[in-house]
Amino acid sequence: xxxxxxxxxxxxxxxxxxxxxxxWSLRSGQYEDLDGAALRILSDDDVAQNPDAS
Amino acid sequence: xxxxxxxxxxxxxxxxxxxxxxxAVEGIGCAGCIRKIESGLTKxxxxxxxxxxxxxxxxxVDWRDDEIDAARIVSELxxxxxxxxxxxxxxxEADETQHAKWLLKCLAVAGFAAxxxxxxxxxxxxxxxxxMTSETRDLFHWLSALIALPAAAYAGxxxxxxALRALRARHTNMDVPIxxxxxxxxxxxxxxxxxxxxxxxxxxxxxxxxxxxxxxxxEQAMRRKTRLFAGNLASHKAAFAHRLDGNGELxxxxxxxxxxxxxxLVRPGDLVPADGTILTGASEIDESLVTGETTPRAVRxxxxxxxxxxxxxxxxxxxxxxxxxxxxxxxxxxxxHKATEAKSRTVRLxxxxxxxxxxxxxxxxxxxxxxxxxxxxxxxxxIVTAIAVLIITCPCALALAIPAVQVVAAGQLFRSSVILxxxxxxxxxAEVDTVVFDKTGTLTLPDPAxxxxxxxxxxxxxxxxxxxxxxxxxxxxxxxxxxxxxxxxAAVEEPGRGVRAVxxxxxxxxxxxxxxxxxxxAQAPSAPAGTSFMAFTHGGRTAQIAIGQTLRPxxxxxxxxxxxxxxxxxxxxxxxxxxxxxxxxxxxxRQWTARLKPAEKIEAIERLKSQRRRVLMVGDGLNDAxxxxxxxxxxxxxxxxxxxxxxxxxxxxxxxxAPVLRAIDVARRARALMKQNLVLTVIYNACAVxxxxxxxxxxxxxAVAMSGSSILVTLNALRARLTISSPSASEDAAASGxxxxxxxxxxxxxxxxxxxxxxxx
Numbered sequence: 001x002x003x004x005x006x007x008x009x010x011x012x013x014x015x016x017x018x019x020x021x022x023x024w025s026l027r028s029g030q031y032e033d034l035d036g037a038a039l040r041i042l043s044d045d046d047v048a049q050n051p052d053a054s
Numbered sequence: 055x056x057x058x059x060x061x062x063x064x065x066x067x068x069x070x071x072x073x074x075x076x077x078a079v080e081g082i083g084c085a086g087c088i089r090k091i092e093s094g095l096t097k098x099x100x101x102x103x104x105x106x107x108x109x110x111x112x113x114x115v116d117w118r119d120d121e122i123d124a125a126r127i128v129s130e131l132x133x134x135x136x137x138x139x140x141x142x143x144x145x146x147e148a149d150e151t152q153h154a155k156w157l158l159k160c161l162a163v164a165g166f167a168a169x170x171x172x173x174x175x176x177x178x179x180x181x182x183x184x185x186m187t188s189e190t191r192d193l194f195h196w197l198s199a200l201i202a203l204p205a206a207a208y209a210g211x212x213x214x215x216x217a218l219r220a221l222r223a224r225h226t227n228m229d230v231p232i233x234x235x236x237x238x239x240x241x242x243x244x245x246x247x248x249x250x251x252x253x254x255x256x257x258x259x260x261x262x263x264x265x266x267x268x269x270x271x272x273e274q275a276m277r278r279k280t281r282l283f284a285g286n287l288a289s290h291k292a293a294f295a296h297r298l299d300g301n302g303e304l305x306x307x308x309x310x311x312x313x314x315x316x317x318x319l320v321r322p323g324d325l326v327p328a329d330g331t332i333l334t335g336a337s338e339i340d341e342s343l344v345t346g347e348t349t350p351r352a353v354r355x356x357x358x359x360x361x362x363x364x365x366x367x368x369x370x371x372x373x374x375x376x377x378x379x380x381x382x383x384x385x386x387x388x389x390x391h392k393a394t395e396a397k398s399r400t401v402r403l404x405x406x407x408x409x410x411x412x413x414x415x416x417x418x419x420x421x422x423x424x425x426x427x428x429x430x431x432x433x434x435x436x437i438v439t440a441i442a443v444l445i446i447t448c449p450c451a452l453a454l455a456i457p458a459v460q461v462v463a464a465g466q467l468f469r470s471s472v473i474l475x476x477x478x479x480x481x482x483x484a485e486v487d488t489v490v491f492d493k494t495g496t497l498t499l500p501d502p503a504x505x506x507x508x509x510x511x512x513x514x515x516x517x518x519x520x521x522x523x524x525x526x527x528x529x530x531x532x533x534x535x536x537x538x539x540x541x542x543x544a545a546v547e548e549p550g551r552g553v554r555a556v557x558x559x560x561x562x563x564x565x566x567x568x569x570x571x572x573x574x575x576a577q578a579p580s581a582p583a584g585t586s587f588m589a590f591t592h593g594g595r596t597a598q599i600a601i602g603q604t605l606r607p608x609x610x611x612x613x614x615x616x617x618x619x620x621x622x623x624x625x626x627x628x629x630x631x632x633x634x635x636x637x638x639x640x641x642x643x644r645q646w647t648a649r650l651k652p653a654e655k656i657e658a659i660e661r662l663k664s665q666r667r668r669v670l671m672v673g674d675g676l677n678d679a680x681x682x683x684x685x686x687x688x689x690x691x692x693x694x695x696x697x698x699x700x701x702x703x704x705x706x707x708x709x710x711x712a713p714v715l716r717a718i719d720v721a722r723r724a725r726a727l728m729k730q731n732l733v734l735t736v737i738y739n740a741c742a743v744x745x746x747x748x749x750x751x752x753x754x755x756x757a758v759a760m761s762g763s764s765i766l767v768t769l770n771a772l773r774a775r776l777t778i779s780s781p782s783a784s785e786d787a788a789a790s791g792x793x794x795x796x797x798x799x800x801x802x803x804x805x806x807x808x809x810x811x812x813x814x815x
């Protein structure tokens with residue numbers, strides 16, 4: 001059972017990393033425009049910089 | 055217009071010296087719009103950043119002040135095809151956004167803790183029936199405590215704070231038993247951990263918090279969504295006033311920036327932007343939004359006019375007086391104050407349940423402890439059993455039972471164009487047995503319409519095209535009839551009299567009877583009271599065009615449907631009896647009263663209340679505001695006066711009256727589901743409490759029972775979506791009568807068409 005000594009902290013740290021990632025995304029305003037984010041991926045801003053595509 | 059527009063009240067300064075403004079934009083509907091607006095604006099020199107928030111239909115712009123100004127940005131938006139309305143975000147809205155973020159953080163922490171504690175708990179439960187050593191179990195218990203205690207201290211704050219507030223005010227709410235339950239569960243578990251016992255309840259306490267926070271967050275999100283939407287609508291409607299500055303220059307300023315003492319110019323066709331006294335000019339004023347009276351009132355210098363009236367004939371200069379100093383407004387304010395006080399006494403269903411629940415549960419727990427002591431158990435065992443009773447009865451399901459239904463029902467209402475102002479309006483709507491309508495602007499459409507039946511269509515078309523060149527409000531109604539929306543060239547408007555132009559080589563005139571040389575007595579004698587006339591003459595042919603109030607397209611069908619549901623329908627109007635009786639007979643309403651002052655409207659409602667009736671008031675005027683506040687529950691069309699809107703429990707959008715009917719139907723079903731949910735939780739407790747009292751509750755049973763009941767109640771609430779939406783299609787068809795089906799606001803004409811944030815979907 002000694003394996004628990006490091007497995008449990010590893011599991012907890014992974015969970016904690018998820019929590020911190022969520023709090024960070026909340027703070028950086030990623031949940032303020034959920035519908036907009038869904039539509040923005042359709043815009044071709046990044047493609048337009050390529051001279052071949054328009 | 056060369057007039058200067060002053061946006062300064064909406065502009066904020068960033069720390070780096072750039073200016074910032076928030077705008078509500080009409081007509082954002084697709085991915086292309088985001089790109090068009092953002093790239094269109096950032097192309098302008100001086101604009102630092104433009105960011106569209108699609109969910110909120112809002113735009114945030116930052117710019118350098120020395121290179122560009124706010125007016126240029128708004129006009130650029132208009133050029134690319136979007137109407138933008140600057141607004142100053144309300145304090146309340148910012149607070150709500152802050153609160154929502156906090157709840158979401160609490161939810162994240164509780165979710166993280168719940169998952170990890172449950173991981174450890176399941177290991178312990180399976181270990182207890184196999185070969186786990188007591189040292190490992192202790193380690194797992196301590197780990198659980200390490201996660202659960204800080205997490206609960208952080209994520210439980212919304213409940214602890216609310217419970218504390220309630221206790222300080224010397225009453226209880228649902229959060230009191232919740233907080234007691236959670237704190238006791240954690241305390242007991244900590245003690246049991248320290249004494250190496252087998253049973254701890256960390257997982258139950260933290261999972262409970264997680265579920266409750268989910269409910270709390272959803273409820274808050276619903277409120278925030280409707281508030282956002284209402285805020286956008288308000289900014290779309292917010293008018294600009296023409297302020298006369300000291301040197302005689304005209305500046306366009308937002309109405310919110312007007313101060314008492316300012317001199318303003320009100321052009322014909324404009325809404326009066328603020329209460330004030332007239333300095334110069336004479337005109338006719340339509341006060342139907344203020345008093346319900348449909349005949350225009352003649353005003354001259356010295357007269358007092360109220361915000362929300364429409365100026366018909368001549369340009370006026372007026373001096374703004376402090377809001378609420380007019381005699382009528384004063385009276386309305388005083389009545390409002392009284393009515394709102396009386397209303398705060400109604401108790402919400404959830405609070406009623408909580409008042410019953412808390413004492414019963416706490417007594418049961420105390421009796422359990424006493425019972426076990428008398429039966430000879432040790433003090434430790436008796437207290438542990440009593441706390442187990444408290445944990446298992448912790449009103450998780452009860453706290454979710456009502457909000458869950460409210461959220462689902464509010465979503466249903468939102469989709470059928472009803473915006474709730476207060477969450478408990480649904481409960482009160484369901485109890486209604488009498489519906490009181492105001493007439494002007496509620497049963498009838500807010501804007502006058504043309505009676506087209508008596509006029510030659512060719513002549514009408516010419517008159518309507520000529521009307522396009524006029525600013526008069528009646529002409530605006532006529533202009534809507536024009537099929538070819540091109541004004542005649544060289545049309546001249548003579549203020550206060552009419553418009554003239556040369557059509558096909560002959561002079562045409564539209565306006566007052568005298569202006570057109572038409573005999574005023576020749577008006578159609580059968581015209582209903584309250585009808586106004588415009589004369590039209592063209593090359594010897596003349597016509598009298600009747601323009602008056604018309605019923606909302608589905609008013610008759612809706613009133614019949616309401617009566618078919620056993621509701622009494624009453625009209626209380628401030629208009630003349632002739633005008634009211636015509637509408638009442640058309641709709642088949644037997645009870646009506648006319649020429650009521652605001653105080654008399656309240657009296658009429660109080661009389662109905664004293665007959666133990668639950669009154670739904672539907673009204674839009676300033677004069678209706680006290681009655682709206684006094685009634686059991688109230689609805690306003692979105693075109694209503696500002697004061698009426700703030701005192702209504704819900705607003706409905708669009709031209710049709712059907713949302714009133716739909717609101718009652720949805721509310722009735724929602725209330726039935728709420729009661730079902732309450733019964734479900736009572737059944738759950740009836741099963742769980744005897745087990746707990748008998749001392750048989752293990753942490754596993756507690757976790758299964760509590761999560762199970764919460765999920766059951768939430769699923770039952772989701773049933774509202776099915777049961778409410780399925781019969782609606784047929785009801786809508788029935789209510790709309792002859793009108794083609796146009797349920798969503800997006801399909802409706804007028805300025806509202808583009809403001810549909812969610813209801814369109």
